[in-house]
Amino acid sequence: MKIGIPRERKPLEGRVALTPLAVRDLVTDGREVMLETGAGIKAGFSDEDFRAAGAQIVYSLEAVYACDLVVKVKEPQPEEFPLLRPGLMLFCYLHLAACPDVLAQLLEKQVTAFAFETLTVSGRLPLLAPMSAIAGRIAVQIGMHYLQQPEGGAGVLLGGVMNTPPGKVVVLGAGTAGSHAAIMASALGADVWVLDQSEAALEALHSQHRSINALRYDERALAMLLPDTDLLIGAVLLPGAEAPHLVTRAMQDKLPRGRIVVDIAIDQGGCVEGIRPTDWRQPIYWENGLGYAAVTNMPGAVPRTSAQALSRAILPHVRFLAGDDWHSDRAFRSALATEKGQVMHPALRS
Ligand SMILES: NC(=O)c1ccc[n+]([C@@H]2O[C@H](COP(=O)([O-])OP(=O)(O)OC[C@H]3O[C@@H](n4cnc5c(N)ncnc54)[C@H](O)[C@@H]3O)[C@@H](O)[C@H]2O)c1
Known part of the structure; x- marks a missing residue:
């Protein structure tokens, strides 16, 4: 052979x-x-x-x-x-x-x-999980970087400092990629919210990381969080199938300007309606005041x-x-x- x-x-x-x-x-x-x-x-x-x-x-x-x-x-x-x-x-x-x-x-x-x-x-x-873990962590790095004002972002430091509130990170999906993103964002000091349809996935994350807010996914819960979200990370998966479009265009309009959307699930078509795949030559594009990052091979950067x-x-x-x-x-x-x-x-x- x-x-x-x-x-x-x-x-x-x-x-x-x-x-x-x-x-x-x-x-x-x-x-x-x-x-x-x-x-x-x-x-x-x-x-x-x-x-x-x-x-x-x-x-x-x-x-x-x-x-x-x-x-x-x-x-x-x-x-x-x-x-x-x-x-x-x-x-x-x-x-x-x-x-x-x-x-x-x-x-x-x-x-x-x-x-x-x-x-x-x-x-x-087992062959997706290690790359999902890496992609989840990179998603936070991308968000941190592009939230900086010289990069076009709103000038938010995710972890905040004393006497200023931290940035808010919302993660869709409490699986491997979502958990790693949430844990990393939480370690930076951000205010982290994770939504998933699976109670078991949320429980597994929240039981180990009490500072991460875990919510059962529904449209209303997401819509409530969006108006003060600084970084939105999409990390849902239906194995082998196209990702569900959980973040509609109307929901994206609720995000404040200068904020960042990272759709890790872009390799399965993306869970953010209308998002376009990007690559490492130009990982982000700006539209209606929001930065969209949707690199289909995120772990390829490390x-x-x-x-x-x-x-x-x-x-x-x-x-x-x-x-x-x-x-x-x-x-x-x-x-x-x-x-x-x-x-x-x-x-x-x-
Ligand atoms: N862009 C990249 O370079 C890159 C690299 C690695 C993985 N990925 C992608 O990241 C995504 C996540 O992968 P993973 O390994 O973390 O998957 P996972 O199976 O570990 O987790 C996915 C989670 O999504 C949840 N989910 C599915 N449908 C949902 C819905 N409608 N509403 C709410 N939650 C829902 C599931 O309950 C599950 O907890 C996949 O699309 C994977 O292909 C992308």
């Missing part, structure tokens, strides 16, 4: 799917690993590091896609489309509900594609941290896929997005 690892093509994406440490394990298992030159550079791993771990360095994307299994971070980009082919196994983040062009390619080229983000083990999403976290999470699954028959494996059946020109994940069929 040959495993190919390409250099990521998404703008300013710095992650590489597997680190040299992981490659060494795969090579020890008897796999051949082909890494495109420069794939690890932004994450701090040189070709030499990978070569020392047993990888072969290849100098074209074609050589990577000639492998039996391609393991990468983000969904294939247009440059990669012509290299997709029947029988190829692809394992990466796909977010197909928000990427119909990629879905059409995977179907047309009859790729057997597995999505990191839907791979389920004991009801959890590739040293993210690549190590991602590689550690995916390695056992890559080893399994490379050595065993995935057809009878529940985790891989939950990750299967397309096979033989058919849509296989139920959330993509509706």
